[in-house]
Each structure stands twice: as C-alpha cells, then as structure tokens.
Amino acid sequence: MTQHVTVGIDGSVQSAAAAEWAAREAHRRGLALRMIHVAGTEADALERELGGGAELPGRVAEICDGIAAAWPGLDVTCEVQPGHPAYTLAAASGRAELLVLGSRGLGGFTGLLVGSVGLRTAARSLAPVVLVRAESGRTDAPAAATSADATSADGAPADAAPGDVVVGVEGDRPCDAVLEFAFERAADLGARLRALESRPTSHDVYTTQAPVEQAEIRESLAAAEQVRLQDALARWQDKFPQVRVEVEVCPWSASRALVEASRGASLVVLGRRTARVPLTGPHLGPVVQSVLHHAHAPVAVVPHH
Known part of the structure; x- marks a missing residue:
C-alpha cells in the first residue's frame, strides 16, 4: 500500500479538524491520505440494519468530500471498517506513517477532554499518533470551506x-x-x-x-x-x-x-x-x-x- 497518513473520522467537529490537519500533513510530506470511519457505535449498527450497508454516514461523507475538494492534488481514500474504534484504528496504524485523531479540546470537564477512544488508541498505536482539537469557535462547516482563503500553487490551502x-x-x-x-x-x-x-x-x-x-x-x-x-x-x-x-x-x-x-x-x-x-x-x-x-x-x- 502507498505510504499514507491515516485519520479517524466520526462526523464530529473534532474529527473534521483532525482530517484537515491530516490532509495538510499528508500534502506537506507527499503522502496519501486514508480516512477511516469505524462503524462500531449503536447508531452505526442501526444504520446498517436499516439498509445503510457500508456507505459513509452523511456527515462523514461531507468531511471526506470537503477534504477532496480542498486538496485536489492529494490522493484521498475514504472507507468504513467494522469494529471497536480504538482497536480498529490502532490496528490500522501498523500500515501508516502517522495516525491522526480528533479530541474535544479545552473545557471545564477536566477529566474527559480527550475521550476513551483517543486515549486507548494512543496507548496502542504502532505509529505516532497526533491528537488534534477543534479550533475555538469553529463551526461544523465542511473542511473545504474553512481553508478556502489561501491556496498554494497546486490548489491546496496554503500553510500559515x-x-x-x-x-x-x-x-x-x-x-x-x-x-x-x-x-x-x-x-x-x-x-x-x-x-x-x-x-x-x-x-x-x-x-x-x-x-x-x-x-x-x-x-x-x-x-x-x-x-x-x-x-x-x-x-x-x-x-x-x-x-x-x-x-x-x-x-x-x-x-x-x-x-x-x-x-x-x-x-x-x-x-x-x-x-x-x-x-x-x-x-x-x-x-x-x-x-x-x-x-x-x-x-x-x-x-x-
């Protein structure tokens, strides 16, 4: 498999921020981007029972489409995998140069800012793991809309x-x-x-x-x-x-x-x-x-x- 950066996405604002960070890092390093949604939650199971199959849930698909639009020269793949998110993403890290996850960022509930999935994955990953928090005040708009203000020569968002x-x-x-x-x-x-x-x-x-x-x-x-x-x-x-x-x-x-x-x-x-x-x-x-x-x-x- 092509060398790549892997990012876990679940449709949240935090995973959208992680996907954008991972895309920028993959572009900078000349690697492919592999986006994985782990269908291990009760909502995902219900969606499969109702005929959702292995299709990407709506918000996850929006994030994938937004990244592909914002980074036209980047080799991007999106996939659904079954299993427990932490263990599935940790297993996927064995074939990645880097694994990127979202975290909930700063807040008053000081014991639960990263979440059990992020902590368990970081403790088991075979590759370096980067946890990215959503920017303060960020909306849940697709990633393409958050990066359109500046672009590099190949059409990708420019680095700050x-x-x-x-x-x-x-x-x-x-x-x-x-x-x-x-x-x-x-x-x-x-x-x-x-x-x-x-x-x-x-x-x-x-x-x-x-x-x-x-x-x-x-x-x-x-x-x-x-x-x-x-x-x-x-x-x-x-x-x-x-x-x-x-x-x-x-x-x-x-x-x-x-x-x-x-x-x-x-x-x-x-x-x-x-x-x-x-x-x-x-x-x-x-x-x-x-x-x-x-x-x-x-x-x-x-x-x-």
Missing part, C-alpha cells in the same frame, strides 16, 4: 506561519525516536524546535566553604543542566542544521511546562514506551495523559522501546 514544535526531553536519557520525529516535523514546517526538560525547583540547602549565596549555587546548577540538555541534542542539531533550537530547563512539573509551552505552538511531541505492563497492558503515563487533556496545540505521541 508555523509556531514552535515543542518536545519533552529527559536530558540524561534522550529518546532517539521522539527527537527524530520532533526534528523532522520542525524541519518540514520551517519551525523552531523548543526542547523542554522539567527539573522542579529543589529546596535543598547546599553547603560550601566559599562565600557563595544559595541563589548563585542554584543558578550555576541550572546552567549546568541546560548545557547537559544542549549536549544531548547536539547530534540531532548536526543532522538537522536548518532547525533553530531553543533548550529550556523548567522548574515546573513536566505536564505544566508542556501545557504552558503549547500556547501558540504548532505541535507538542511526547514519547510513549511500548513495553507491555503485566495485568494493565498498554497505557499512557501521567504526563502524557495530562498534556493530551489540556494542551492548546496538537499533541503527537511517539511510541518507542
């Missing part, structure tokens, strides 16, 4: 100026898969890469015979942490010399630092270990879950060993 690509890093054990994904996305977008490491402020008291204030010691230690983080990224900066890099050792918790950094960002990139945990199976760590629920930008979850 990119925000930073933000990546969470552990400087003492950086993950190559996560950093490679983040640097590639920054290079593709022409965006700055902002690497963040969380080192919450310590209240330890440091002793020394030299006449040095505690604040000076802490500043010196923070500077050393930043140099260590820069060293951890040096190999990737050599590989992607066109990418501007900013490193920051943040005194906040990792989730708070990444959520704050997501304001105005193009993408937040996090890692997920793929090793299965006995009894619990695949899962997302607390930092990834928190960022998925509260980030202001699309979030990529990259599986790694």
Whole structure:
C-alpha cells in the first residue's frame, strides 16, 4: 500500500479538524491520505440494519468530500471498517506513517477532554499518533470551506506561519525516536524546535566553604543542566542544521511546562514506551495523559522501546 497518513473520522467537529490537519500533513510530506470511519457505535449498527450497508454516514461523507475538494492534488481514500474504534484504528496504524485523531479540546470537564477512544488508541498505536482539537469557535462547516482563503500553487490551502514544535526531553536519557520525529516535523514546517526538560525547583540547602549565596549555587546548577540538555541534542542539531533550537530547563512539573509551552505552538511531541505492563497492558503515563487533556496545540505521541 502507498505510504499514507491515516485519520479517524466520526462526523464530529473534532474529527473534521483532525482530517484537515491530516490532509495538510499528508500534502506537506507527499503522502496519501486514508480516512477511516469505524462503524462500531449503536447508531452505526442501526444504520446498517436499516439498509445503510457500508456507505459513509452523511456527515462523514461531507468531511471526506470537503477534504477532496480542498486538496485536489492529494490522493484521498475514504472507507468504513467494522469494529471497536480504538482497536480498529490502532490496528490500522501498523500500515501508516502517522495516525491522526480528533479530541474535544479545552473545557471545564477536566477529566474527559480527550475521550476513551483517543486515549486507548494512543496507548496502542504502532505509529505516532497526533491528537488534534477543534479550533475555538469553529463551526461544523465542511473542511473545504474553512481553508478556502489561501491556496498554494497546486490548489491546496496554503500553510500559515508555523509556531514552535515543542518536545519533552529527559536530558540524561534522550529518546532517539521522539527527537527524530520532533526534528523532522520542525524541519518540514520551517519551525523552531523548543526542547523542554522539567527539573522542579529543589529546596535543598547546599553547603560550601566559599562565600557563595544559595541563589548563585542554584543558578550555576541550572546552567549546568541546560548545557547537559544542549549536549544531548547536539547530534540531532548536526543532522538537522536548518532547525533553530531553543533548550529550556523548567522548574515546573513536566505536564505544566508542556501545557504552558503549547500556547501558540504548532505541535507538542511526547514519547510513549511500548513495553507491555503485566495485568494493565498498554497505557499512557501521567504526563502524557495530562498534556493530551489540556494542551492548546496538537499533541503527537511517539511510541518507542
């Protein structure tokens, strides 16, 4: 099968935003776009019983048609698959370069912003997963109508100026898969890469015979942490010399630092270990879950060993 970006669509405003994001990414990378609607809900089952067969539901068909109209040069396919959405989309990720899903975005119901399908899929996907929230105040108009204000030479919607690509890093054990994904996305977008490491402020008291204030010691230690983080990224900066890099050792918790950094960002990139945990199976760590629920930008979850 042709290399492609896969996006799950269910007819919601969120999945329309995800489809538009996926189309832009597929066009930028020269890949095909595969749009999948998983017919696993009670409404889908009722529609099949009433003769709906494997046809795309009305709103899903509108999203597919809107994407095809907005991106005339893009190889787009739309299909219906049976099954549970999370497991079916996770299985489809094994043949994709990237899997894109919609999320409900910011709101007051803080425990349920992404939804169980998004979380379960992100925990099981074999490919990097990007969760995209609908833009604030967006209507449910077809994607073609939301992208018609500017086009590139081939008729596709033109890209806006990119925000930073933000990546969470552990400087003492950086993950190559996560950093490679983040640097590639920054290079593709022409965006700055902002690497963040969380080192919450310590209240330890440091002793020394030299006449040095505690604040000076802490500043010196923070500077050393930043140099260590820069060293951890040096190999990737050599590989992607066109990418501007900013490193920051943040005194906040990792989730708070990444959520704050997501304001105005193009993408937040996090890692997920793929090793299965006995009894619990695949899962997302607390930092990834928190960022998925509260980030202001699309979030990529990259599986790694």
